[in-house]
Amino acid sequence: MSFLSYLINGISLGSVYAIIALGYTMVYGIAKMLNFAHGDVIMVGGYAAFTLMMTYSTNPLIAVLGAIVICTVLGITIERVAYRPLRGAASPLAVLITAIGVSYFLQNAVLLIFGSNPKSFQSVVGVPDLKLAGGALMITGETIVTIISCIVIMTVLTLFINKTKPGQAMLAVSEDKGAAQLMGININGTIALTFAIGSGLAAVAGVLLCSAYPSLTPYTGAMPGIKAFVAAVFGGIGSIPGAMVGGILLGVIEILGKAYISSQLADAIVFAVLIVVLLVKPTGLFGKMVQEKV
Numbered sequence: 001m002s003f004l005s006y007l008i009n010g011i012s013l014g015s016v017y018a019i020i021a022l023g024y025t026m027v028y029g030i031a032k033m034l035n036f037a038h039g040d041v042i043m044v045g046g047y048a049a050f051t052l053m054m055t056y057s058t059n060p061l062i063a064v065l066g067a068i069v070i071c072t073v074l075g076i077t078i079e080r081v082a083y084r085p086l087r088g089a090a091s092p093l094a095v096l097i098t099a100i101g102v103s104y105f106l107q108n109a110v111l112l113i114f115g116s117n118p119k120s121f122q123s124v125v126g127v128p129d130l131k132l133a134g135g136a137l138m139i140t141g142e143t144i145v146t147i148i149s150c151i152v153i154m155t156v157l158t159l160f161i162n163k164t165k166p167g168q169a170m171l172a173v174s175e176d177k178g179a180a181q182l183m184g185i186n187i188n189g190t191i192a193l194t195f196a197i198g199s200g201l202a203a204v205a206g207v208l209l210c211s212a213y214p215s216l217t218p219y220t221g222a223m224p225g226i227k228a229f230v231a232a233v234f235g236g237i238g239s240i241p242g243a244m245v246g247g248i249l250l251g252v253i254e255i256l257g258k259a260y261i262s263s264q265l266a267d268a269i270v271f272a273v274l275i276v277v278l279l280v281k282p283t284g285l286f287g288k289m290v291q292e293k294v
Contacts (some may be wrong), residue, residue, distance in 0.1 A: 006255050006256055006259045010248075010256060011248055012143040012212065015150035015208075015251065016224065016247075016251070017231045017251050018228075018245075018251075019149070019208070020201070023198030025232045025235075025239060026170075026194050027198055030194045031195075034096060036225070037102035039103070039228070039229075040103050040222070041199050041202040042221035043110065043222075044074060044110065045068070045071045045203030046067075046220055047119075048066060048070040048203070049066070060124035060126070061124070063124065071199045071200055071206075074199055075195040076192050076195055076199070078195065079192050080192065082101075086098060118215045118216060119216040120214055120216075121210040121215065121216045123141075123212075125142045125145045128141055129141055130144060140212075142211045142212045143212070149208060150244065153201065157240060166193060169190045173190045205228075206220075227254075230271065230274050231250040232246060235284055236283055236285055241286055242284055254266050254270050257270065
């Protein structure tokens, strides 16, 4: 039963990574840039929900919706102020450095507002724990909600991209910005929408992560953000199914590594697996080799 318990916990943690990785992979697939401030948007979502619940005694569901709205607006603002002016930059390094700068800005802004002391996050999940096999196997309510949320988000996002006009516009922009613009697609609006969706998902991931691991600091989103980026690369950055599969596999590998090898080496094992996968398949599990036209 212990292996099954570890596996379920791994899928739960991996589902959080998958939700975060969806933001990375969407932004990269459409805007062709890496938003390294994405992990800190997760942290902002956690603090937004925490503040709404603690200060205003808000219903947990309303607190989650409030966090989504705040992070969505934050994502749009970051794209408009920090990234859009650099879209035509000669070197992509300028955007990368700006993303790192935005990340440090968010961390220090929260540090000034809330301080460095960890906050005890109250779980927003009201689902009771599930006991199986006569109580030998217990699945927490947070685990159940996290896995279901990941499946629902993945399904809705796939339908949105494949079945709606804004989703089709995203596909067109990701394929060829110039041709999409000639067809009348608003490039800036489409990229802003991508940041809005990714940041809203980051808020959901932040709330779920803090509900499962109830300690919130200004650096809460740093390591999950990096691991979610690894998950996106693992699955094939730019691929939505790849982000989900990569996130879940990463979570399972991390939990099983902690359980059966070493808790200190778990992160090293995760990155070692990524290196092996990229050596065998450089584009990731679901990535496609892009032929550059000359």
